Amino acid sequence: MNDELLVVRCQLGEREAFAELVRAWHGPVWTYVRRMLGSADADDVAQEVWLAVVRGLPGLRQPGRFPPWLFSIARRAVTNRLREEYARAEVAGGTERAGSDASDAVVDRAELVAGLAGLPVREREILILFYLQDLSLQTCAEICAIPVGTVKSRLSRGRRMLRDELTQKGYPR
């Protein structure tokens, strides 16, 4: 059954359709959240995402555009969590590396996939959405609210940084 039909059935109020939607999309959402934040926060944030989906689903005007809408919600939840973590780190007097991305201090503490862990949030996010979630350039652009050209440049930069990161960790080039 396609996503649009599932979403329309959800909007009609069919509870079983919502269960099917969760079964189909919980895996990709949870994987995205875990790779962005680490295992410790993945369940909490994934639950926040699904609660936001429940709240927002009746108002979704284009049911066919469900995947980018879902990942936009997931991205917002991840960003909010990173912001909270960063604020806590600042209050606690965390030692951020000079010149690093604002979220790196948080990122360093998270349990992330080996190669992605060292990348700044923006590049990591694009690599996860494009390569691991298999979303198109256009969909990535919609989720991140940036032009397609910016997605391409972040992908390029992300690939380069990931290659450097893996080389530093001793993986062969």
Next chain:
Amino acid sequence: MNPEDMINQISGRLSLRRRVATVVALLGGLAVAAVVGLLWATEPGLPPRTQVAFGAIVVGGLAWAAYGVWVLSRRTPLFALDRVIAAWLALTATGLSAVPVAVVTILRHRTEPVAFVTDAALLVLATINLVRARAHRAALLRRKRELGG
């Protein structure tokens, strides 16, 4: 957390009974506040203690209505079927609150323009709301059939 755990976690938000109960609380609060408020506004020479009691009932009714609005906007939204049920409940509650006002004013052989205009406006709004809710659900059902569901 696997999908089944997640479904269990959020299933409370998807309960039709819970959403309808919230709508009933909202409409009940509004209807009580409207009827008592209209009585208060149109009844001359009420003793102070009665006015205080009416005021407390109106505040209580509005508090229930505010709670219903908060739950529906922040926690448990209305899906298409819920909107139709809620619209019917709203029309029924509006009708039930309009009838006593009309009966009382007719029995007293005097018109209360404020009461009549308010009741008529609320009935029109409730009817428009019902028509829109039914149209929205019909459009979704049409789309569902087009998609082979």
